[in-house]
Amino acid sequence: MTSGTSLLTQAEREEAEKLGHVTRYPTGSILFGAGELTDFVLLIRHGHVKVTTHSSEHIVAVRGPGETVGEMAAIGQEARSASVYALSEVEALYLPGDVWLDFLYEHPRVMRALLRHLHARLKEATRKQAEHGIIGAEQRLARGLVELAAKIGTPEERGVCVSLNQRELAGLVGVSRESVSQVVKRLRAMGAVTTGRERIIITDEAVLASVADGNTIS
Secondary structure (H helix, E strand, C coil), X not given: CCCCCCCCCHHHHHHHHCCCEEEEECCCCEEECCCCCCCCEEEEEECCEEEECCCCCCEEEEECCCCEEXXXXXXXXXXXXXXXXXXXXXXXXXXXHHHHHHHHHHCHHHHHHHHHHHHHHHHHHHHHHHHHHHCCHHHHHHHHHHHXXXXXXXXXXXXXXXXXXXXXXXHHHCCXXXXXXXXXXXXXXXXXXXXXXXXXXXXXXXXXXHHHCCCCCC
């Protein structure tokens, strides 16, 4: 969930924008759904999206500016394996699948950059899977909140706001909804977080970072 780096250089992005068109999605809208037989690729320009499986609350990743979504359907020419929803107002460059593939063939550097992005995503997924067996719910949730705060957090007077509900957090970090509720309750009692409708506000980043490093909540 670390903040993504831009896949394209400025010159490559300007060239790509001549081949596609800019489209916008309101907060909460679906960009595409699992099982769809579409193959377009979206290069995110502004905003953040969540990638989900099974349900809209089972988040497997969050993507932001400079990152792509949908590229595997274009490459593999198979049905979508996940759904993507707008976490905020999203602006993206829409590229038809065949246009995207031609662009990759004509720009080997972009092809290599995409492979590095996909490799990083695979490493992230493998790390999460390994952590699920050895790291407790407290540490996993704290790490998830720290990473989300860095990527999609919005500063406000009380702290940094992460606009996800507890079910979404449970799916993202791989713990039960009940465990998330218990950990959040303890963090709230310590003054580390406050909660609201569809959001968690991190009010003490030092405490959260300590738990993410493996220190147990007392």
